[in-house]
Amino acid sequence: MASSKERVPIVIVEYDDISRTIAQRIAEIIKERRAAGGHAVLGLATGSTPIGIYRELIRMHLDEGLDFSDVVTFNLDEYYPMTSDSIHSYHRYMRENLFSHINVKPENIHVPRGDVPRADVDEYAEQYEAAIRDSGGIDLQILGIGKTGHIGFNEPGSGVESRTRRISLDTITRRDAAADFFGEDNVPTEAITMGVATIMEAREVALVATGEHKAAIVCRAVEGEPDPDIAATYLQQHENAVFYLDFAAAADLTRLRTPWVIGEVKWTREKETEAVIWLSETTGKSVLKLDAHDYREHHLSSLLARYGSAGPLNGAVFNALISKVRGRSKLPAGKRVVVFSPHPDDDVISMGGMLNKLHQNKNDIVVAYQTSGNIAVFDHEVRRYADFLRRYGSDFDITDSSYVSLIDDVESFLRKKKTGEIDAFPVQVMKRAIREAEAVSGIETFGMSKSQARFLNLPFYQTGKVRKDPIGPEDVRIVHDLLEEHKPELVFVAGDLSDPHGTHRMCLEAVVAALADYTGPAPEMWYYRGAWQEWTIAEADVLVPLSEEELRAKIQAIFKHQSQKDRAPFPGQDDREFWQRVEERNRSTAQRVDRLGLPEYFAMEAYVVRREGAPVDRETVPTSTLRVMVGPEEEPKVRGRRSVRAKRG
Ligand code: F6R
Numbered sequence: 001m002a003s004s005k006e007r008v009p010i011v012i013v014e015y016d017d018i019s020r021t022i023a024q025r026i027a028e029i030i031k032e033r034r035a036a037g038g039h040a041v042l043g044l045a046t047g048s049t050p051i052g053i054y055r056e057l058i059r060m061h062l063d064e065g066l067d068f069s070d071v072v073t074f075n076l077d078e079y080y081p082m083t084s085d086s087i088h089s090y091h092r093y094m095r096e097n098l099f100s101h102i103n104v105k106p107e108n109i110h111v112p113r114g115d116v117p118r119a120d121v122d123e124y125a126e127q128y129e130a131a132i133r134d135s136g137g138i139d140l141q142i143l144g145i146g147k148t149g150h151i152g153f154n155e156p157g158s159g160v161e162s163r164t165r166r167i168s169l170d171t172i173t174r175r176d177a178a179a180d181f182f183g184e185d186n187v188p189t190e191a192i193t194m195g196v197a198t199i200m201e202a203r204e205v206a207l208v209a210t211g212e213h214k215a216a217i218v219c220r221a222v223e224g225e226p227d228p229d230i231a232a233t234y235l236q237q238h239e240n241a242v243f244y245l246d247f248a249a250a251a252d253l254t255r256l257r258t259p260w261v262i263g264e265v266k267w268t269r270e271k272e273t274e275a276v277i278w279l280s281e282t283t284g285k286s287v288l289k290l291d292a293h294d295y296r297e298h299h300l301s302s303l304l305a306r307y308g309s310a311g312p313l314n315g316a317v318f319n320a321l322i323s324k325v326r327g328r329s330k331l332p333a334g335k336r337v338v339v340f341s342p343h344p345d346d347d348v349i350s351m352g353g354m355l356n357k358l359h360q361n362k363n364d365i366v367v368a369y370q371t372s373g374n375i376a377v378f379d380h381e382v383r384r385y386a387d388f389l390r391r392y393g394s395d396f397d398i399t400d401s402s403y404v405s406l407i408d409d410v411e412s413f414l415r416k417k418k419t420g421e422i423d424a425f426p427v428q429v430m431k432r433a434i435r436e437a438e439a440v441s442g443i444e445t446f447g448m449s450k451s452q453a454r455f456l457n458l459p460f461y462q463t464g465k466v467r468k469d470p471i472g473p474e475d476v477r478i479v480h481d482l483l484e485e486h487k488p489e490l491v492f493v494a495g496d497l498s499d500p501h502g503t504h505r506m507c508l509e510a511v512v513a514a515l516a517d518y519t520g521p522a523p524e525m526w527y528y529r530g531a532w533q534e535w536t537i538a539e540a541d542v543l544v545p546l547s548e549e550e551l552r553a554k555i556q557a558i559f560k561h562q563s564q565k566d567r568a569p570f571p572g573q574d575d576r577e578f579w580q581r582v583e584e585r586n587r588s589t590a591q592r593v594d595r596l597g598l599p600e601y602f603a604m605e606a607y608v609v610r611r612e613g614a615p616v617d618r619e620t621v622p623t624s625t626l627r628v629m630v631g632p633e634e635e636p637k638v639r640g641r642r643s644v645r646a647k648r649g
Helices: 015-035 051-064 090-097 118-134 171-177 196-200 212-223 231-237 269-283 292-297 301-307 310-324 346-360 379-395 401-416 425-444 473-486 503-516 548-559 578-595 624-628 644-648
Strands: 010-012 041-044 072-075 077-080 140-143 165-168 190-193 204-209 241-245 336-341 364-369 453-455 490-494 524-528 542-546 603-610
Touching: 015 051, 015 140, 015 204, 015 241, 072 118, 077 090, 118 165, 118 190, 196 231, 204 212, 204 231, 212 231, 212 241, 231 241, 269 292, 269 301, 269 310, 269 578, 292 301, 292 310, 301 310, 336 346, 336 473, 346 364, 346 425, 346 490, 346 524, 346 542, 346 548, 346 578, 346 603, 364 425, 364 473, 379 401, 379 425, 401 425, 425 453, 425 548, 473 503, 490 503, 542 548, 542 578, 548 578, 548 603, 578 603
Parallel strands: 010 241, 041 072, 041 140, 140 204, 204 241, 336 364, 336 490, 364 453, 490 524
Antiparallel strands: 077 190, 165 190, 524 603, 542 603
């Protein structure tokens, strides 16, 4: 398949492979430079993307003795103003995620300082540039990409000549960082960043992007014209830049989204459905009205040729679509079901309609809330509950000193709490309890009972911070025990990997790992999407119609999550409340189905189902990444699949 639209080499693999490949390349550079009597100079980035690379480098240092003693590092950027010991500083991030675990010398580390007086910033920036030059220049620069297309903090408008400097952060960038800073208002408005020219001088560049929230900007940076408003497009002119993408981040690229536009496609039933839906949406005609001319005019002659004429093709796709629609009578009944909900409200937000119907169908359901979601509760909620407890205690003369002093502790902690400070334990517990009570109330809306809710409180989440620990054996054991106890025939999991903090991704990882050792018969896996997206109609295996009343019931259940109402602490880039997004999402799925020429439903939920019966592993997880990933017979022609090293040669 041609990939003529791509203007920069790309590698599409899973995140772990990206991390390993780049870490290995770094190790090679370190050794090559040392062997040649010099030293390696690494350009480093922060953010969520490079964490895996740093973990792998630490592993290589500990297990394989990878030596960093002569390595020089330069980081891309730092917020301004920012003290280096702040929990938000990139100095601290680098210490915690890399430097303090390897033998790099402190004097060889360079991270732009966020505490330089304003008047001295220009001079400081020049010194930073000079230090890069004096070190011999950067051998390999690691980059992430922001939603604005920034590399480093080179926001829209950054020129190709730009050098290290102070810059104003874009609103989108600040909003993306809001969760880390416990609110957008706390995100600094400025940063010090290497310039585009500084980055372009690196001898090699590895840009890494993961997650579907990056898909649109990645497509723009890879396929779009060079544009000063999207700094990443400058990399198209770099001689040795490779974009490493996971499948989710690559999903909007033409080679994956609409491969027929750029060349021959090996047609599968899935691809046929995708193409016909696309054609119907592109032409604005329902599936059964598409004619041969439409197919020919839109690069789909080869598909048409397989069927001889439009009629049979339209009919086959129409029937495939109709068979996806499953009302209550066609949904599972009398089965043992486990619903995994990463946060305490994902169950009702993403599959409230289904949950209601499964309950009506007399399935034996357990909803397993994997994390407490406590970091997403505002302090003012806790104050309100503490006040409630105090009043309740006084009404019933509960004079127990531990009861009163616990409330005192909570209130006094919150009075003195600094922005972003990790909550004291009793506050964390109250936040968890608030969310647990809301979750119970949510499922009770459907007539389910409290005993059907299980709160797993997985340890990986219990950092008190936005950033979580990796999934560990204890997380897996807890999920595994639940599976062994309930022996589900059906398992529902969040199959989206794009929630802002990666928690959904990690919760899925825990389920996948637990299933690997599960002794019962492999359950059927139903994947729902999280609060941020919906499966496309082509991706979905099952479309569940909801009446107006059923959608209202679902929204009522979402309302029970009061701590997330009005203004969720972590809304992502969407200002709407969760119930509003749900209403729009479920109604728009039904409208799209309607436009394809299927019956007109009020609203719809979408699910991907894996029926193969094998334990789920990474290969069968239908993230949009893997869904758009072509089968083994149709390995994507990854232009940049050669390693970074090969490119140098
Ligand atoms: C970080 C940096 C930024 C990030 C980008 C993506 O040092 O310069 O350009 O790489 O904002 O951030 P994540 O990886 O958190 O999505």
